[in-house]
Amino acid sequence: KQWYQRRVRGVYCVECYGKIVAEKMSEHKEAICPGRVVGCPNECPQKFPIFSLTDHIEEICQLRKVVCAHCSQVLYVKDLTAHERKCEEFFGVSLALEFVFIFCSVWIFLMYIK
8 A cells, every 4th residue: 555655646747836646757747748848849949838839939939930021021030120121222111101101091092982
């Protein structure tokens, strides 16, 4: 009975603070734990808990791909600012002016069809 109690006793995971059966701890840390540290699937050098993977991929990762508003080229976020400066020089319009133009055009069109 003592052997069984020692074998199935619960221990706390240092990553997620969940109570885990001691003999299942290695399996928990490798595959189940929401606090386990993983690398970015975009191959950026950052490591973080798996529960923040979605936030990292959608908002933080500098190696996620985005589309330039001027020329529709697909590029990495880390390169976007420099690329947009070149596009603004080439096309001769800033993103702010482009937005105002589009907004005003839509507003005028909506006023016209009413």
